[in-house]
Amino acid sequence: MREFKFVPYDLPPEAEALRGEVRAFLKDTIPDMPAVRRARSWSGHNPEFSRALGARGWLGMTWPKQYGGHARSCAERYVMLEEVLAAGAPVSAHWVADRQSGPLMLRFGTEEQRMRFLPGIARGEIYFCIGMSEPGSGSDLASVRMRGRKVDGGWSINGQKIWTSGAQHAHNMIALVRTSEEATRHAGLSQFIVDLKSPGLTIRPIADLTGAAHFNEVFFDDVFVPDENLIGRPGDGWMQVGAELAFERSGPERYLSSLRLFLEFLRVVGERPTEAEQILIGQMTAQMWTLRQMSLSVTGQLAAGQSPAVEAAIVKDLGTTLEQEIPRAIQAIARDDVDLSGTDPFSATLSYLLQSSVSFSLRGGTREILRGIIARELGLR
Numbered sequence: 001m002r003e004f005k006f007v008p009y010d011l012p013p014e015a016e017a018l019r020g021e022v023r024a025f026l027k028d029t030i031p032d033m034p035a036v037r038r039a040r041s042w043s044g045h046n047p048e049f050s051r052a053l054g055a056r057g058w059l060g061m062t063w064p065k066q067y068g069g070h071a072r073s074c075a076e077r078y079v080m081l082e083e084v085l086a087a088g089a090p091v092s093a094h095w096v097a098d099r100q101s102g103p104l105m106l107r108f109g110t111e112e113q114r115m116r117f118l119p120g121i122a123r124g125e126i127y128f129c130i131g132m133s134e135p136g137s138g139s140d141l142a143s144v145r146m147r148g149r150k151v152d153g154g155w156s157i158n159g160q161k162i163w164t165s166g167a168q169h170a171h172n173m174i175a176l177v178r179t180s181e182e183a184t185r186h187a188g189l190s191q192f193i194v195d196l197k198s199p200g201l202t203i204r205p206i207a208d209l210t211g212a213a214h215f216n217e218v219f220f221d222d223v224f225v226p227d228e229n230l231i232g233r234p235g236d237g238w239m240q241v242g243a244e245l246a247f248e249r250s251g252p253e254r255y256l257s258s259l260r261l262f263l264e265f266l267r268v269v270g271e272r273p274t275e276a277e278q279i280l281i282g283q284m285t286a287q288m289w290t291l292r293q294m295s296l297s298v299t300g301q302l303a304a305g306q307s308p309a310v311e312a313a314i315v316k317d318l319g320t321t322l323e324q325e326i327p328r329a330i331q332a333i334a335r336d337d338v339d340l341s342g343t344d345p346f347s348a349t350l351s352y353l354l355q356s357s358v359s360f361s362l363r364g365g366t367r368e369i370l371r372g373i374i375a376r377e378l379g380l381r
């Protein structure tokens with residue numbers, strides 16, 4: 001039976017050296033952002049902020065310089081991410097492009113695609129969204145029905161995507177499309193870079209529980225995508241999407257989404273927490289610290305060229321469980337004067353996270369699916 005490997009990993013000095021620089025930048029750039037907006041964390045959209053991060057060299061950080069990257073280490077990128085997420089900086093504009101679309105193109109894209117998109121992503125100017133889920137195809141992603149038909153010079157695409165975060169702001173989508181009927185469902189899928197301004201494409205917002213509309217339905221009605229926008233070879237989409245999901249599941253964003261509420265809680269309880277509050281603070285701190293060590297271990301393994309897919313799935317599963325537990329545990333011991341409809345920073349942040357945290361174990365692959373992957377890798381099913 002395969003075992004988990006969480007080899008301890010200490011951040012090297014050059015990565016730690018970056019921490020102060022990022023903190024000073026955040027203090028200057030977003031000094032007065034309210035707590036409830038910081039709680040949106042990687043859902044907060046602000047192109048100006050994305051461009052400012054790009055100008056500092058903190059996007060496309062690990063990519064080769066010829067593509068506008070900065071050839072920094074995974075450890076340095078980890079520190080930068082940890083600091084921007086802990087501060088609740090508005091990173092959603094560039095988030096998907098920097099985290100997964102860029103790395104996907106680096107690995108499987110053509111040289112022309114890399115030159116066309118990567119420098120703009122690294123400047124914080126080109127944004128991507130993820131076109132995987134469809135109505136009826138979420139966990140069972142191999143069942144996607146969006147269809148691409150070969151036409152002269154490209155492909156004609158028809159179908160619908162759903163839950164597409166940030167499609168209303170993004171310039172491009174990487175869409176998973178069925179391009180041929182094969183004996184197995186996993187064959188015959190391909191990935192395309194789709195310009196979201198293409199004729200025949202309609203984006204409709206979907207509001208979530210909090211009333212915010214950060215995700216969308218995207219309809220394709222004979223959308224033409226040129227041959228040069230196919231990523232990799234036709235039929236390789238399933239293998240590529242697996243690699244893309246690994247980029248999506250391994251970062252510190254998978255356990256830091258409720259940190260702002262925890263910090264607000266510490267501020268409100270002040271110097272003299274009750275015994276129940278002390279216990280909660282101790283438990284949450286210990287869990288967060290352990291998750292950080294586990295997440296760092298995944299980063300260390302990635303830096304060493306390994307593929308810690310099971311370890312990344314474990315960090316995401318445990319991390320999202322903690323992110324969901326923090327608002328509920330804080331609500332359970334909240335003092336009598338907390339009013340969830342209140343606008344003070346603590347109440348507003350608690351109220352926001354009680355509603356939004358429900359989705360944390362769905363986005364990027366549900367808890368049940370991750371546990372299925374873990375069980376399979378351990379030889380248990």
Ligand SMILES: Cc1cc2nc3c(=O)[nH]c(=O)nc-3n(C[C@H](O)[C@H](O)[C@H](O)COP(=O)(O)OP(=O)(O)OC[C@H]3O[C@@H](n4cnc5c(N)ncnc54)[C@H](O)[C@@H]3O)c2cc1C
Nearest residue numbers: 130131132133137138139163164165359362363364366368
């Ligand atoms: C905030 C948010 C943002 C998102 N952003 C994007 C995005 O940008 N792009 C994108 O493509 N998608 C996005 N998604 C969609 C997300 O990836 C899917 O919601 C998720 O994969 C689940 O798919 P589904 O909604 O179709 O649910 P289903 O797959 O129908 O699952 C319903 C329930 O059944 C369980 N289940 C399903 N199959 C199994 C199984 N085999 N064994 C055990 N349990 C099972 C699931 O765990 C879940 O609890 C987003 C979702 C959320 C909540």
